[in-house]
Amino acid sequence: MANGSRQAAWEFFGAELKRRREEAGFTQVELGTRVFVSGGYIGQFEQAIRKPQLDVAQRIDEVLQTDGFFERLWRKLIKEQPYTEYFAHAAELERLATEICEFAPAVVPGLLQTREYARSVFLASNPLAPDEYIEELLKGRMDRTRLLKDATRPRYWVILHETVLRIPVGGPSVMAHQLEHIAALARERKALVQVLPFATGAHPEMGKMMWLMEFEDAPPTVYTEAVLSGNLLDEPAVVKRNRTSYDHLRAAALSLEASLALIESAAEDYRRCASTT
Template sequence: MANGSRQAAWEFFGTELKRRREDAGITQVELGARVFVSGGYIGQFEQAIRKPQLDVAQRIDEALQTDGIFERLWKKLIKDQPYTEYFAHAAELERLATSICEWAPTVVPGLLQTSGYARALYLASNPLSPDEWIEEMVGLRMDRTRLLKDAARPVYWALLHEAVLRLPVGSADVMAQQLEHVTELVRSRKILAQVLPFSAGAHPQMGKAMKLMEFEDAPPTVYTEGVLSGSLLDDPAVVKRVHADYDLLRVTALPLEASLDMIEAAAEGYRQCAGTT
């Protein structure tokens, strides 16, 4: 399903939700209270600004006595989208965010990846997959990276652990191109990037990648990923704590210019290893 068709389908979901809610004679706030989200969220679901998670769709069916229609619509829409189920919502929210702050403890964040780096990651985790599937996945990853090239791109801040620079993914040439791509994004003022050096020692969120997203007309959200799973967290207390952790990482990391120097030096080291200086 193309992006335009998928958005139209989510708009149908929202229109149907509004119709069923009004037929039941309850407000957005009242429905929100019954399904444990805010009335504002219900409004955003109805306008297809945000997509509910499966458990929320199921509770809507229960509250409105709609015989599972919203659960079935949700499963159909998620099945027809190109990303894994656990990442689908985060991918949608990336496009809506006005600000994205990422913490990357081991690998370059997806929005910053080159095709060579992404290909090496997919091959490492899917060594028996056919080339066609690998290239399809790489293409989807590259589609996401276009977000940072748009004129209306979000403010993007990446915190990279030094391990990201030192852990070789693919060949030395792949790593050199990847790190040079990051520096080019910084130099062209499309992103901000800092490096947390090994010398910083223990730090918040050790080993746990996270993405903080802020929006024009919606509360901020945190996305975290585990083994073949992902979680979107929007509880205000949780988001506040994660934001505090991110601030601690930011003040512990190297300053912007020193971080850029380290990334460029690492890229040069890979270039020398690849013999392409």
């Protein structure tokens, strides 16, 4: 399903939600209270600005007595989109964000990945998958990277642990190209990139990725990911705590200039290694 068709389908979801809510005699606030979200969220669902999570769609069915209609529609829309189910909501919100702050402890973030690097990551996770499946994953990943090329791109601040620079994903040539790509984005001011060096030692997010998103007309959200699972959290106290952790990481990381120099030095090392093999 193309992006435009998928958006139209979510707009249908929203229009049906509004129609059935009004038929049941609920305001947005009243329905929100019953399904444990704010009335503002119900409004954003109805306008297809934000997509509900599965448990919310299920509770809407229960409250509006719609016999599983919204759950079935949700499952169809999520199934036909190019991302895994647990990441799908984060990918949708990514397009709406005005600012994204990300911490990557081991792997280059998806928004920064080159095609060759992404292929190596997908093959490592899916060693027996057919080429067609890997290509489908690559298409979704490369579609995401276009976000940083848009004129309306969000302000993107990323902190890479030095581990990201040192793990030779795909081999020296792939890594050289990947790090050169990151350096180019930094030089073109399409991303603010810092490196958290090994010398920092212990830090607030040991081994955990973190992804904070800010929006124009919605509360901030934090996304965290584990093995085959992801969590979108917007409870204010949780977001505040993660924002504080990110600020600590930013303070401990190398400056933008020193980070760029380290990235370019690592790229040169990989390039030199590639030329001798």
